[in-house]
Amino acid sequence: MNCNSxxxxxxxxxxxxxxxxxxxxxxxxLEGCAGCRSEYDSEISLKTFLRxxxxxxxxxxxxxxxxxxxxxxxxxxxxxxxxDRWKEAFSAPFARPALALxxxxxxAIIFLTGQPSNDIIDQSLARYEMVTEETFTVQYAxxxxxxxxxxxxxxxxxxxxxxxxxxxxxxxxxLDQNPNGAVAEVLYDHASEHIFLSxxxxxxxxxxxxxxxxxxxKEQLLKENLFIRTMPNGNSVVLWKxxxxxxxxxxxxxxxxxxxxxxxxxxELLSQH
Amino acid sequence: MPKHERSQxxxxxxxxxxxxxxxxxxxxxKMTNSSEDASDLVQETYLKAYRFWHSYEKGxxxxxxxxxxxxxxxxxxxxxxxxxxxxxxxxxxxxxxxKSNGHGTPPxxxxxxxxxxxxxxxxxxxxxxxxRTVVILCDIEGLSYExxxxxxxxxxxxVRSRLHRGRRFLxxxxxxxxxxxxxxxxxx
Ligand SMILES: [Zn+2]
Numbered sequence: 001m002n003c004n005s006x007x008x009x010x011x012x013x014x015x016x017x018x019x020x021x022x023x024x025x026x027x028x029x030l031e032g033c034a035g036c037r038s039e040y041d042s043e044i045s046l047k048t049f050l051r052x053x054x055x056x057x058x059x060x061x062x063x064x065x066x067x068x069x070x071x072x073x074x075x076x077x078x079x080x081x082x083x084d085r086w087k088e089a090f091s092a093p094f095a096r097p098a099l100a101l102x103x104x105x106x107x108a109i110i111f112l113t114g115q116p117s118n119d120i121i122d123q124s125l126a127r128y129e130m131v132t133e134e135t136f137t138v139q140y141a142x143x144x145x146x147x148x149x150x151x152x153x154x155x156x157x158x159x160x161x162x163x164x165x166x167x168x169x170x171x172x173x174x175l176d177q178n179p180n181g182a183v184a185e186v187l188y189d190h191a192s193e194h195i196f197l198s199x200x201x202x203x204x205x206x207x208x209x210x211x212x213x214x215x216x217x218k219e220q221l222l223k224e225n226l227f228i229r230t231m232p233n234g235n236s237v238v239l240w241k242x243x244x245x246x247x248x249x250x251x252x253x254x255x256x257x258x259x260x261x262x263x264x265x266x267x268e269l270l271s272q273h
Numbered sequence: 274m275p276k277h278e279r280s281q282x283x284x285x286x287x288x289x290x291x292x293x294x295x296x297x298x299x300x301x302x303k304m305t306n307s308s309e310d311a312s313d314l315v316q317e318t319y320l321k322a323y324r325f326w327h328s329y330e331k332g333x334x335x336x337x338x339x340x341x342x343x344x345x346x347x348x349x350x351x352x353x354x355x356x357x358x359x360x361x362x363x364x365x366x367x368x369x370x371x372k373s374n375g376h377g378t379p380p381x382x383x384x385x386x387x388x389x390x391x392x393x394x395x396x397x398x399x400x401x402x403x404x405r406t407v408v409i410l411c412d413i414e415g416l417s418y419e420x421x422x423x424x425x426x427x428x429x430x431x432v433r434s435r436l437h438r439g440r441r442f443l444x445x446x447x448x449x450x451x452x453x454x455x456x457x458x459x460x461x
Binding site for chain 2: 045047051
């Protein structure tokens, strides 16, 4: 064997991660090879040097504060009346001294970012991003349409759509009860693009603890049953009402393609009943 | 969610997740080579972690869970600007590898003395993401291969080979900086 085949073993030896057998195998070679011995020494020096030079950096003092403020803002931004949220901020022991500041932060998060946290469109986009970024392993109830249907039926008071669509693979569904009441979410894969359906009871819209909807969006839905928005990043959102269910579809596809996909199995999917 | 549940969630999160702020910051600081970017990343990480706290399985490795969120946030934010690890040109490193019968870069020990901390940060920052991640976790944070494998979700063998290539790359860079600092390499 030439020296190249010992290089990764040298790395393992430097880190103390070799098995007894690997150790013996490497020592035999090192005894007779000055080149690899010097390679080993260099790697040790580098490792020691890195640890000594790159001292730990403690987080800046204001970071912990910023994070805590964010979290408080998140807690207060969960649905409920403003009065409740503020009462809660008061009752939380850690919040009292910084209450005034906390409120400012809450308001800043809600208004400066322009993202009221419980608007159905904002929520769908945020959830879509999180689910498809694969930052989190979503525990899907099932990727089997029939089982998923039963799962939702037992837990929601509105019919959940699990449409069959051409060339789309059902990845799974999940019920998000936190923090906005029951939102049924169904995710599909379409040639490595995603289609994400968020569904909610039409009657619960705008009620406390549930998602809300912009007035003009609601108006258009009542009039035409369909609402389409293209986001600055090219993502599309399609909202439609079907019986007691409000459904929001999000995808990176154009809205035309998205609608084409949605109706590819059931041409009546987007119609009122 | 009822109020008391919300407060409980907040309390659990503060007790379990927040103590790892320094660890996350330290890692982010070395990945980005910027204190401000690191703070931003950590802030975003905690926001996401909080929103998805219900998907954290109690009793599992919280550090690994937070770390994965940080790493994904980092990748999503910077991926577009940087090349993937496999596209990066390792030719120069490989060539050095084959010279002198498989032995890599010339000995580094003597050169290290001439380097500044900034040189080292810059050299680390120039490593491709996947290699930088393992080098930081192993050599600076002192994690074991097994822990790193759990953090980055790859096999232990991959950790070792990335470390090997990452260190090679780093040595080449550091020697280069040392030369610029006026260190005369004996073999030249
Ligand atoms: Zn050798």
